[in-house]
Amino acid sequence: MPEAILSLSNVTKQFGALLASDNVSLDLMPGEIHALIGPNGAGKSTLIKQIAGEIKSDSGDIRFAGRDIGDLDAVERSRMGLARTFQVSSLMPEFSVLQNVVLAQQSVSGKIFRFFKPVLSDASLLEPAMAQLERVGLADRAQMRAADISHGERRQLEMAVALALKPRAFLLDEPMAGMGPEGSKRLTGFLDGLRAEAPILLVEHDMDAVFALADRISVLVYGRVIATGTVDDIRGNEDVKRAYLGEEA
Amino acid sequence: MSMNRETILNIVLAALLIAVPVIAQIMGEPFIITLATKVAILGMAGVGLNIALGYGGLVSFGHAAFFGIGGYAAGILASHALNYEPIMTAPFEINGTTQMIVIWIVALIASALVALLIGAITLRTSGVYFIMITLAFAQMIYYFAISWPAYGGEDGLSIYVRNSFPGLNTLDPISFFALCAAMLGVAIAFSAVLIRSRFGLALHGARQNSQRMMAIGIAPFRVRLVAFVISAMITAWAGALYADLNRFVSPSMLSWHMSGEIMVFVILGGVGRLFGPVAGAALYIILEHLLGGMFEYWQLPLGILLLVVVLFARGGLIGLLAGERKHA
Numbered sequence: 001m002p003e004a005i006l007s008l009s010n011v012t013k014q015f016g017a018l019l020a021s022d023n024v025s026l027d028l029m030p031g032e033i034h035a036l037i038g039p040n041g042a043g044k045s046t047l048i049k050q051i052a053g054e055i056k057s058d059s060g061d062i063r064f065a066g067r068d069i070g071d072l073d074a075v076e077r078s079r080m081g082l083a084r085t086f087q088v089s090s091l092m093p094e095f096s097v098l099q100n101v102v103l104a105q106q107s108v109s110g111k112i113f114r115f116f117k118p119v120l121s122d123a124s125l126l127e128p129a130m131a132q133l134e135r136v137g138l139a140d141r142a143q144m145r146a147a148d149i150s151h152g153e154r155r156q157l158e159m160a161v162a163l164a165l166k167p168r169a170f171l172l173d174e175p176m177a178g179m180g181p182e183g184s185k186r187l188t189g190f191l192d193g194l195r196a197e198a199p200i201l202l203v204e205h206d207m208d209a210v211f212a213l214a215d216r217i218s219v220l221v222y223g224r225v226i227a228t229g230t231v232d233d234i235r236g237n238e239d240v241k242r243a244y245l246g247e248e249a
Numbered sequence: 250m251s252m253n254r255e256t257i258l259n260i261v262l263a264a265l266l267i268a269v270p271v272i273a274q275i276m277g278e279p280f281i282i283t284l285a286t287k288v289a290i291l292g293m294a295g296v297g298l299n300i301a302l303g304y305g306g307l308v309s310f311g312h313a314a315f316f317g318i319g320g321y322a323a324g325i326l327a328s329h330a331l332n333y334e335p336i337m338t339a340p341f342e343i344n345g346t347t348q349m350i351v352i353w354i355v356a357l358i359a360s361a362l363v364a365l366l367i368g369a370i371t372l373r374t375s376g377v378y379f380i381m382i383t384l385a386f387a388q389m390i391y392y393f394a395i396s397w398p399a400y401g402g403e404d405g406l407s408i409y410v411r412n413s414f415p416g417l418n419t420l421d422p423i424s425f426f427a428l429c430a431a432m433l434g435v436a437i438a439f440s441a442v443l444i445r446s447r448f449g450l451a452l453h454g455a456r457q458n459s460q461r462m463m464a465i466g467i468a469p470f471r472v473r474l475v476a477f478v479i480s481a482m483i484t485a486w487a488g489a490l491y492a493d494l495n496r497f498v499s500p501s502m503l504s505w506h507m508s509g510e511i512m513v514f515v516i517l518g519g520v521g522r523l524f525g526p527v528a529g530a531a532l533y534i535i536l537e538h539l540l541g542g543m544f545e546y547w548q549l550p551l552g553i554l555l556l557v558v559v560l561f562a563r564g565g566l567i568g569l570l571a572g573e574r575k576h577a
Contacts (some may be wrong), residue, residue, distance in 0.1 A: 052464070054460075054463070073463075074463040074464065075463050075466055075467065075468045076466075078463065078464055078465060078466035079466040083464075084464055086460075086464070090458060090460050090461045090464070091458065091461060092453070092454050092457045092458055092461060093457060093458075094453070094457055095453070095454070095457070099450065102450065103450055103451065103454050103465065103467075104465040106447050106450065106451065106467075107465045107466045107467045108466075111447060112447055112448060112451050112467055112471075112472065113447075113448055113475065114446055114447040114448060115442070115443055115446050115447075115448050115449075116442055116443075116446055117446060117447070118442075118445040118446065119445060119446055119447045119449065119450045120445065120450075122447075125447075161461075161465065165465060165466065
């Protein structure tokens with residue numbers, strides 16, 4: 001069995017009396033899409049923040065690419081190849097769509113402290129950035145301000161920025177949120193191909209997308225993983241039905 | 250590059266700044282040349298602050314510290330040179346100098362070191378806390394200067410003869426103006442290049458969204474710290490010129506009034522606009538002399554003007570004349 005690229009063991013986070021993450025253990029294998037589902041308030045976003053390094057865990061271990069990353073901050077984890085998208089688009093609103101991706105490209109190049117050469121005529125940044133925009137279907141919006149594009153387009157831009165980082169794993173926090181059915185379908189097709197590039201930990205409410213994409217699903221309820229398994233396992237699991245699917249389906 | 254309205258406005262401003270003292274020279278009005286020199290120098294101090302405040306969103310209320318460090322670099326080095334007293338004798342002898350180039354280098358290095366220290370501490374805070382802590386650091390340096398008798402303490406330090414620059418009679422007002430205007434040009438050109446560079450993009454990004462910066466693997470703190478240091482160095486350079494303009498340096502260059510004034514130049518002219526600080530400094534000095542001649546409380550209408558700018562014309566003078574800023 002290949003080694004997991006990302007693995008959490010007994011990760012816990014408590015906010016006051018609220019146990020946001022309760023002994024969470026899960027892993028992300030090379031080439032897979034591992035979906036993380038659960039009702040609102042189950043702690044999915046908190047868990048993503050813990051993995052991304054934005055929130056420090058109270059206890060437990062997070063290993064990424066064969067290394068304990070518990071002491072690394074968000075910047076260091078990103079530089080190790082952990083790329084996340086945000087549930088609520090978090091972009092540079094005053095930048096053009098292209099500049100948003102160029103900045104990520106610049107981070108990957110490792111050369112931030114260059115003070116003289118104009119960045120927006122630097123083909124070594126512009127070309128790969130444009131290529132990412134083309135991949136997500138946003139090339140024709142390249143020169144628009146990020147604040148002025150539609151909600152769905154901002155979700156696409158989030159993806160383009162993550163792609164530009166050339167990560168070893170993606171953490172996607174509800175990439176379909178607020179996208180129309182057409183957009184969701186297109187993104188589903190896109191993510192399907194993306195898993196070959198890097199495995200994806202996918203938080204998503206869109207069950208059609210989850211069932212279509214996931215190699216494995218973990219169900220989070222009140223901060224606890226109550227089940228992990230294939231799509232069929234999860235569909236047939238009584239606890240899951242009771243705690244989660246039963247309410248919505 | 251196509252010429253947009255702001256570029257044209259900038260060219261007009263630069264032409265005016267050069268034309269006014271030239272005409273004053275022809276008409277025999279040295280006082281106006283001195284005023285124009287003041288605009289160039291204070292504008293340059295604002296160009297420095299604009300890098301932190303305008304591009305980086307770092308509202309430093311302590312830039313007088315750097316302005317004053319530049320001023321004291323000029324004052325201290327010149328006073329040692331003019332009095333033939335070495336600055337130190339052991340383990341080796343260091344003498345003062347009246348060469349501006351050496352003074353500038355000392356001002357740049359000293360301000361960079363102080364800014365690195367102040368920035369490393371203050372940039373861990375943000376918002377109002379950042380404003381207050383930068384103010385506190387500047388006040389510490391201010392009181393230090395007041396209580397240090399070796400260099401005049403509260404009375405300040407006179408520079409009997411303006412420091413010299415190779416091939417130039419710096420005592421001639423128009424020549425000294427030309428020198429200051431050229432240095433302002435260097436500062437503006439540098440910041441124009443800087444904001445279009447990789448670093449500039451990162452700095453604009455750090456202002457807009459820290460969370461996103463971290464997610465793509467760039468530590469905003471480091472970007473801000475470098476910007477703060479560069480910003481301080483340009484303001485200190487202007488401070489060295491200001492001391493030479495007045496042939497005098499005193500703790501007032503380090504006071505919070507001065508910090509506020511430099512900030513007013515940037516806000517009046519247009520935050521984050523290349524020529525904003527120059528336009529702001531020009532407007533400030535013109536008002537100071539028009540209104541100041543008329544009545545004692547000239548800062549009252551200035552205060553009202555500032556209020557109007559903040560409330561209704563966020564882009565300042567440049568924004569009013571050239572329209573909204575193009576994206577980043």
